[in-house]
Amino acid sequence: MTVSSDDSSATSTSQCVVSYPDVSSSREAKTIARLKLALELVALGFLTMTVLFIWQITKKRPDATVQNPVDPSTTQKYLTFKNSPCPIMIERAQPPWVLPDEVKRALYQADAIFGAFEGVQGLVGMTANVVYQDSVIWRRNYGLKDKNHPGVSPDQDTVFRVASITKIFTAIFVFKLLETGEIDCLDDPLEKYEPRFQVKNSFNQQKITIRQILAHTSGLPREVPCSDAYSYGKTHVCPVNNTYVLEQLSRTELKNPPGRLPHYSNLGYALIARIFAEKFANSDYEGWVERNIFQPLGMGKTGFNLRRMSSNKAVGYDDDGEAPLVDWDWASPAIQAYSTANDLYKLMTFLLGTSSTSILTRELVQQLMKPDFMYPDGSTVFGTGWEIIDAGTYSVVTKSGFVPGYSAGFAFVPEFKLGAVVLVSGREVAWRLVHSIVQTLAKTMDAVLLRQQLQIQLLPNNEQYLGEYRIVSHWMPEVIVNITENDGLLLFTQLPGSFGFSYLKPITDHVFEVIYRAGLDCMTYGLGQNRERVSFDPPSADKKSPGLRFGPFIFKRTFPVHNNVLKPRTSGSHLAPSSLL
Secondary structure, three states, rough: OOOEEEOOOOOOOOOOOOOOOOOOOOHHHHHHHHHHHHHHHHHHHHHHHHHHHHHHHHHHOOOOOOOOOOOHHHHHHHHHHOOOOOOOOOOOOOOOOOOOOHHHHHHHHHHHHHHHOOOOOOEEEEEEEEEEOHHHHHHEEEEEEOOOOOOOOOOOOEEEEEEHHHHHHHHHHHHHHHHOOOOOOOOOOOOOOOOOOOOOOOOOOOOOOOHHHHHOOOOOOOOOOOHHHHHOOOOOOOOOOHHHHHHOOOOOOOOOOOOOOOOOOHHHHHHHHHHHHHEEEEHHHHHHHHHHHHHHHOOOEEEEEEEOOOEEEEEOOEEEEEEEOOOOOHHHHHHHOOEOOOHHHHHHHHHHEEEOOOOOOHHHHHHHOEEEOOOOOOOOOEEEOOEEEEEEOEEEEEEEEHHHHHHEEEEHHHHOOOOEEEEEEEOOOOOHHHHHHHHHHHHHHHHHHHHHOOOOOOOHHHHHEEEEEEEOOOOOOOOOEEEEEOOOOOEEEEOOOOOOEEEEEEEEOEEEEEEEOOEEEEHHHHHOOOEEEEEOOOOOOOOOOEEEEEOOEEEEEEEEEEHHHOOOOOEEEEEOHHHOO
């Protein structure tokens, strides 16, 4: 056997030959023989172990292409995408001026919901209305205005404190300053208009903007630094001024980086209103709002000054009895206002764009209701003064509030020109009630408008279109369009295709529109052929259309159509079947 060794002291590698010794005695020969046998057995064992090892490796990792081909279902799994069904969007149907009968019937459900809340323990008085277009279509009142006057219920003109609904007025105030040019841009830092506004930002160097304050993403604390009066004051709880608050803020740390996350801030709303009022409204926020919002809209019973509240007012109650009538002083722009169901109806019609009075351009009103931040749940949204619920095909724009003794709810669906107002004394339930009523009515209206959008007119002679059509092209792979009929509706199926049939909606003579059925994923609606036109050639002598044009592509009929004909059930107007909804 030849081996090599590395001699570190030499400059070259030497080879040495090892051989068995030359022996002459039998003992030595036997010893040599046993040694040879042992070596041969060791070699055989080593060879055997090597073969077994290779066999085990081969057994555990077979040639997948030969011994274990890939399961076709595994491949198909990665080629098939299972996305969630996409809500059908209302694209063209507009809410009719006259309330649809289905929504009228849904008002009985609103009655039932209102009645259920009448049983809430501790609730004293309640008033509510539903607004559609420019009118109140439903009103309900319950309970007592004042426990000291049994039998006297609140009405639509009874004054309640509306708490954070006040923030709507503050947001309109800011947008009006934007409209008149006093402020340049919602993305301006507030420091531009008040250099004394400084706050400790340990996260970054970003300045807090007007938009961030309105959307509650400024990172500012929730409450105003109202001095000890916030705890010890009985009726006036925030008797401070701009200078005091700005000094306090200079020593205050932000809760979050500006613009990162919503954190509700009464401080932010009071601050921006007081700073802009000082600069643009002679330091009179309340007076400006009364002159420029309440008076033009006819909100005569709405205000801030508690001493001027109407005698037709609801008394607030908490668990200890009659709640104190607290004046929020400097913090008023965030929480102070009082109003009535009738006055808030007038505010709602302005926001819906159905009022005869406008105090802000429609473009700015649309911006006012625009979402600003969406949470990962995909449905909870903050806007500039609003909490918005994304219901898929529509959005519910809401504002609710609570102060001791009162709660208020204000919610509407801009797309449907529909909303509701709820004012309550005694329990914090207004938001739940207004949300329940609006969602019930909005779902009904959504279904009504969707059916209008998908309404398909039946034709008396669909047979002329039925059959198979093949694409005419020298460069496109083969594509076949199959036109069939079911319950008088024309169905359009394209092969190859991944999502089955669509509907054909008549537009003019021999011209149809492809309508995707419900249940497809949103990407398909966005990237597919929904709403594309299909134009059939006029029928030939055999009373069959010889071809069609789909977009730029020409298709020609390929064979007779008798296997594709399903006898129409009726003629005339027909709503798409349930699969559309």
